[in-house]
Amino acid sequence: MLKLWSCVRKELLLLCRDRVGLLVIFLMPVVLVIVVTLVQENVLRSMGETxxxxxxxxxxxxxxxxxxxxxxxxxxxxxxxxxxxxxxxxxxxxxxxxxxxxxxxxxxxxxxxxxxxxxxxxxxxxxxxxxxxxxxxxxxxxxxxxxxxxxxxxxxxxxxxxxxxxxxxxxxxxxxxxxxxxxxxxxxxxxxxxxxxxxxxxxxxxxxxxxKMVPDARIEWDNAPIMVVEEKAAQYGAPVLRPNTVQQNVPAWTLFGMFFIVVPLSGSLIRERQTGMLTRLFVMPLSYLTMISGKIISYVIICVVQFALIMAVGRFALPIFGAPVLNVGSAPAALILITVSAGLAASGYGILLGTVARTYEQASMFGAVSVVICAALGGIMVPVYVMPKIMQSVSVFSPLSWGLRAFQEVFVRGGTVRSVLPDTALMLLFFVTTTLIAWFYMSQRGRTRIQ
Amino acid sequence: MNEAGLCRGETLTTDHLVKVYRGAARPALNELTLSIGEGQIFGLLGPNGAGKTTAISVMNTFLRPTSGGVTVCGIDVVKYPRRAKKLIGYVPQDIALYPDLSVRENLRFFGRIYGLRGKGLERRIDECAEFVGLEGNLDQRIFTFSGGMKRRANLAAGLIHEPKVLFLDEPTVGIDPQSRNLILERLAALKDKTTMVYTTHYMREAELLCSYVVIMDAGEIIAEGAPEDLLRRDPSCTNLEELFIALTGKQLRD
Structure with missing residues (x-):
């Protein structure tokens, strides 16, 4: 346990010292949330959504x-x-x-x-x-x-x-x-x-x-409507909120920021390999599982902090610029479950990338581009329902779409832990799969190592 | 059980050690048999590709041998790597430290991996830093260091848990004479407590420091003995470097 805690502390300390990494992890999603929300607020106004x-x-x-x-x-x-x-x-x-x-x-x-x-x-x-x-x-x-x-x-x-x-x-x-x-x-x-x-x-x-015999034909019209159109959102559970730019963008770009941890995470693995640090760690009484778990726990903590920060931006900063206030629903446990699952999914992907890629350049380039593609497919930039049918069917394979769907479930449809379980289970499955592939790849590459 | 208690007489042995890399035409190590006694500074010399780093990697638990055995203080390294790892220290050729962490933070991390904690850990950090002459730079980050300071910090990280056997893979590469001199002095002072396996391309260093040297080529031992004994055997050579060239040839090795 002491070893695991040491690995977590070391990773967090390294992240705190990495200014570029901090910018990518925290500042980029915050700026994206603010800019995209405000830009879309204007676009939606011209489309009649506001x-x-x-x-x-x-x-x-x-x-x-x-x-x-x-x-x-x-x-x-x-x-x-x-x-x-x-x-x-x-x-x-x-x-x-x-x-x-x-x-x-x-x-x-x-x-x-x-x-x-x-x-x-x-x-x-x-x-x-x-x-x-x-x-x-x-x-x-x-x-x-x-x-x-x-x-x-x-x-x-x-x-x-x-x-x-x-x-x-x-x-x-x-x-x-x-x-x-x-x-x-x-x-x-x-x-x-x-x-x-x-x-x-x-x-x-x-x-x-x-x-006097002519009937009185003055008419007092009753202005009450004879038929009323009642609009209702199809819903189950708690009342449905009208989705707006904030409800769409805050969770969307939070997930985007979370998945961008693949760049520093894979980078840290590659640097450790390239500088001989991994060799030194393998010679120490430290298992690969503990080493990787330390990284995963650290980056999940980062994801939770990211989530809290961007939620705060949605609730307190965006309204200053005239955007609606973010409604976070009424299921905090479900939000924690989604955030941790998304953090694990992103960490698993980062571990896989850091294990398979040979250089930092490969990992950072492929990692960033693949996250952007997954984000586009997952409805981060444009909601899935406005995509062509073929893209909608592809989007179901994006982990970001699972995360976004789960967040929207809580934010807009009043979802609970139970209702977000399918999507969080998919993210956890993604985490397990990517980590196992990385493990397998690592063990194949280090087949001659004493483990 | 106190593993250190097991160390009596032969601290490190290898028995007909063979290592063949996948796809390689010839073994990187071929029937390497060594016996290193307590407190020895054991020099492993050879040209590039001789098998020095492979030998160290097998002995320090990083690589699994194709055949043969290794024991550290009587513990079979292949069977019980976790127990053996606690007794082993490793100073790699690369500066394997986190450049964004200070010396103290690096040593604290490595110390905790070896199970050190609290005041004991802090005392060892101070001792190691003093040992390599970095006591005034403990809170300075590694990336700000000169090459020599980085090498000394690299050595300190290998010593934090007071290993019984210390593997040093070219620990003085690319540093200034002052830092090299300090490292050599300190290693010489360490031999009472720690057995060392030392690889280097600087023959003068090996001659001064090592009590016993093995010259390897193509994975095999081609000469071994105390430096002065080796020179005595070949009177045409006045120093270890001449002997080394005489044994391994002048052909370039890449």
Missing amino acids: KTQVLFLDRDSGAVGRQMEDIIRKSDAVTLVKEIAGKQIDVEMAKLAVAKGDFQCAVVIPEGTTKAFMKKAREAVENSLPASPAKGRVRKERLREPAPRFLIYFDPALSETLRLGLASLFEKVIMGIEMKEKMRVFSEVFPVYLEAAAKNAMGPLWSEENR
């Missing part, structure tokens, strides 16, 4: 603009902005700001919109009723007023999906206002129309007394 910033310029100041503003403000998808840097916006400013990409779109309600809108609504209702005998052939004779227009300026770089989504949102808002207005006009026009029809039918018999 609240879209919409400039709202109401030059009409009438009922239509007010209603539109009220309805849009209630939307979860859009944030209305009416001023830029404390200044009132004009059309040119709005167009410029959108063209520069500062805002995803600008809505401009021209002067006189409310008046034209109401007029158009009345025209539509009146034209919808059969021609009144009292009014003659009103419908055919009435000139159709041009429909008032409100303008939307879109950022040219906006994704088609988001553009269509926003256009659809505004159309829905207008449809609602239009329907309300038409109903209001209808309620106003219809009793008059009915009375006129009765008057026309009765001719000279019509008297003021008959007016």
Whole structure:
């Protein structure tokens, strides 16, 4: 036990002294988490995954603009902005700001919109009723007023999906206002129309007394919806969080950082071999198992520290830059299990690489590139579900995909130790397999050594 | 059981030791039989490829012999490597130390591997550092050292557990005369406690230090005896270097 502890202490001490190694292990994943999360936060905004910033310029100041503003403000998808840097916006400013990409779109309600809108609504209702005998052939004779227009300026770089989504949102808002207005006009026009029809039918018999016999056709519309769309995430267990850039990137780049320990770990094995240190250690009363276990334990400790550090960045640092706060779920035991399993998987791979590679250059180059490939396949850079089918089927072989799936299980789906067991078991199997291959390779190479 | 207690008379023996590397046309060691007594400084000399390092590697438990046996203080090295390893110290040709650790940290690590701990370990660290003249540099990291200081630290690491047998594989390669002189002086002073097997290409060193030398070529012993006896046997040679060239030839060995 003393020997194992000595090996662990020595490895940790060496790591603490290795500035480049420390940068690779700690600084790189932290920088990656911050940079990629913030970059993707912006990209997702342009794709509509986060609240879209919409400039709202109401030059009409009438009922239509007010209603539109009220309805849009209630939307979860859009944030209305009416001023830029404390200044009132004009059309040119709005167009410029959108063209520069500062805002995803600008809505401009021209002067006189409310008046034209109401007029158009009345025209539509009146034209919808059969021609009144009292009014003659009103419908055919009435000139159709041009429909008032409100303008939307879109950022040219906006994704088609988001553009269509926003256009659809505004159309829905207008449809609602239009329907309300038409109903209001209808309620106003219809009793008059009915009375006129009765008057026309009765001719000279019509008297003021008959007016009382005409049914009251004023309509009080019930504004309560007659059907509600209820959105729910398919889930089991605890409530599902809406995945965002932080929930995706923090665990993803934590795993990436963890697997990057293969570079210093394999490097330390190769250096020991090249400097004759391994020979000296083999001549000492120290087993290969103890020696390798010392390295594995040290690097798993490093992985746990990495995990804690990046979680802290997700919870405390990223919100400072405007990103959402990381939610780490409610199963700390599951998180520890995943972290240790991922650390073991990465250590096993590092041991294998350090055993098989002949030079540090080979190990560092192959190690770094293979981790990047595994990360790409494992959904670290782009979520697996957006990959082509063939890549999705390949991604199941990446240890990083197992780790990421397990983290997402806890972070997003409210998973527990039990629900992450399949993925952690895969990582542990990977660790055992890589370590055994390294052991076999080592024993073959040192077949003539006394063990 | 105290392994040191087993060391009486012959500290190290090899019995018809043969080592054939996979794919090699001839054995690296061919029927090597040695008997090294307690307190001897045993010089293993020979040109490149003579089998010196292979012989040391088999004797110090690193390599398994193809046939033959090795005992250290009566312990069969092949059968009981763990027991034998506790009695063996090894100073490799390479500076096998962690360059980012200080002398103290390196020695502490090696000492713990041999089961030393606490005050006993710290005392041994101080003694070893003083022995090789690095007592003022104990907390200095190895990578900051000169070549000679690194060699001395390398020697200290081989001595930390007070081995019964110390294998020294060209311990003075590439260092300044002062450091070489100090190492040789200290090794000479150590012979009362430790038996040493010493390989070197510096014949003058072997002549001064070793009580017994074996000259090897092609895995076999071609001459052995005390340096002065060997020279007495061949009066045409005035020193060990001349004898060595006479025995192994002037042909270059790569």
